[in-house]
Amino acid sequence: MARGDAEFVEFARAASARLVHAAYLLTGDHHQAEDAAQTALVRTYASWPRIHDDDAYGYARRTLVNHLVDGWRRPMQEYPTDEVPEQRRGDVADEVATRRWLIAILGALSPRERAIVVLRYYFDLPEAQVARELAVSVGTVKSTSSRALEKLRAAGARAADNQEARR
Amino acid sequence: MSELDRLRDAMRATERRGATLDLVAVMRAGRRLRTRRRLAGVGAATMATGLAATLVLVAVGAWPSDPPRVDRPPPVAVAPPGTAAASPVQRSATPTPPPTPPPTPALKPMGVVIDSGVRNGTDQRVYYVVGVSVPGEPGVSIGLAAGRRAPDGTLTTDILVNDVQGVDRRPGFHQIGYDERSSAVPVPTFGYFVGPAKRIIGTVGGRQVDARLTFWSVDKQVVIFWFDPTELTPGDRLDGIIARDSSGRRL
Incomplete structure (x- = not known):
């Protein structure tokens, strides 16, 4: 693996969760969020030779947000309970409620x-x-x-x- | 706790730890995109209308080592048939032929070049349809270019947008081109709609802005529109856009 690749992998592992979550906040859809985050990372990697010494996280964030804002024609969807286990603990139920509230008001x-x-x-x-x-x-x-x-x-x-x- | 504090807390509390993406796939697609950009970058779009073009350009879709497609291509994919037009392309760009592809015809407007009425110095801001080729997407054959036409007829392409999947004549809106701050002058927001649109209205910051529009001379179903830069600042992203027919019905 090239030196730049190793740095990118380290960066991507550190940044993925926040990028995915930010995309989820923007779309309300886990699957769309993962796709958007992946797209942002693809474009970040494509530009990596010229940005990795700069603000790579800022570049990925800008790419992600503008990619999603450009896709404004897609309706915001709500999947507040997908991937929630059937045996819910109290804190999971709280999180589901919080997520539902959050998506409702962002929507x-x-x-x-x-x-x-x-x-x-x-x-x-x-x-x-x-x-x-x-x-x-x-x-x-x-x-x-x-x-x-x-x-x-x-x-x-x-x-x-x-x-x-x-x- | 205020609504804003609750919002902040909720945004953080719902973060999912350990979200993983397929980094191998990310890097594979990123390499393809990098290759595509590099190839597009050597294409040129400076050409003289009505003159025999002599530029040597690269066929992105025909590049021998080009992968079949980018998994998640960017919204602005530029790959005219027999050419690779850069997006954006500087007027001063000097085409540099790559080592192996054969010479191919230069980028050429299809149909009438549309004068928007906007002036950049002595140049006219123009829009024109060009042929494109997206590997693995036979339904995409046209793209819309924003360019400038100098008094001597020379065209300079600033931005070229096209669909990267599906069918480019699908009814409805297609890719919208925004100023990318990479041209010498701002590029007014533009795009095309397929259908009997008589009015196109964008929304930005709660304000409605009417687009200027005209038909593509080759296919009257293709409505080309742009926003006056004094009414919609180039680069400002639209929050929404709708089209209405002659009776005011939303399409």
């Missing part, structure tokens, strides 16, 4: 809003960097982020009302 956002929320609050990127990665202005990030948070609050309130109604 209320447009693809661009989801991308900004994931970059800002999952990757903890500053607004200026989110703007660069999505090739939009900082003003667009701020306004979109604000709109997304309003939707999240509304979705959260609706979810709380639904829970209350079920009691």
Whole structure:
């Protein structure tokens, strides 16, 4: 294995889980998320000779997010309970509930809003960097982020009302 | 706990540890993509319309050592038949023939070159359909190029987009081309729709933007559209896009 390949494998092993999860947050679909993460890593590896000394993780993240935002025509789907074992432990049930809540409220956002929320609050990127990665202005990030948070609050309130109604 | 804090916690709490991807497959596909990019990079797209093109270009699909296909090809795949057009291609790019492929005809617009009305200095921003060939995808034979036409008629291709699977005349929207900041001038967002569209509307940041559109001279079902750069900043990603027919019905 070439020296660059060994470095790439090390990088990919370290970055895969977060990339897959970020893709899941953006799509709500585990299978689509894995495909997207794999696509991002393919493109990262294809460009590896010129990026591996730079910010490889940032490159893979940008590739992933833009790949998914470009695919906005695909509807967001929800598979909140797939791969959940039949014998559920309490913490698994909690995680399923959390995942269901998370996908429901992210599903209320447009693809661009989801991308900004994931970059800002999952990757903890500053607004200026989110703007660069999505090739939009900082003003667009701020306004979109604000709109997304309003939707999240509304979705959260609706979810709380639904829970209350079920009691 | 605020909704935002809960959101942050939920995004982290639902991470799956030990998610594994097939890195062997990743690297295999990555090598193929790297090869494809390298071959595309030696292609040129500077040509003079109406003049006999003499550029020597590479046929990506016919390259002897080219793999049959990329497992997950990029959305912008550029492989004209008998050519390899780079995406993007600089006007100053000098075509360098690879060592073995035979000379093949140069990239050539199919049908009328469309003047968008946008000007880059003295150049016209133009769009044109070109023939492409994607290995293993016989249903893909055309791509849409964004280029510039100089006063002397010279065309320079900035971006070429095409489907990488399926059928390029499938009804509906196809690949959309965005400015990639790699051209000397911004490239207005563009694409094509197959069907009786009379109006195409993009959405960005909650705002609706009407696209300019016209038909491809070779096939009237192919509606080529672009967004005025003063209304949609080149490179800004659309949140959504719809097409409507002459009665306003959504297609």
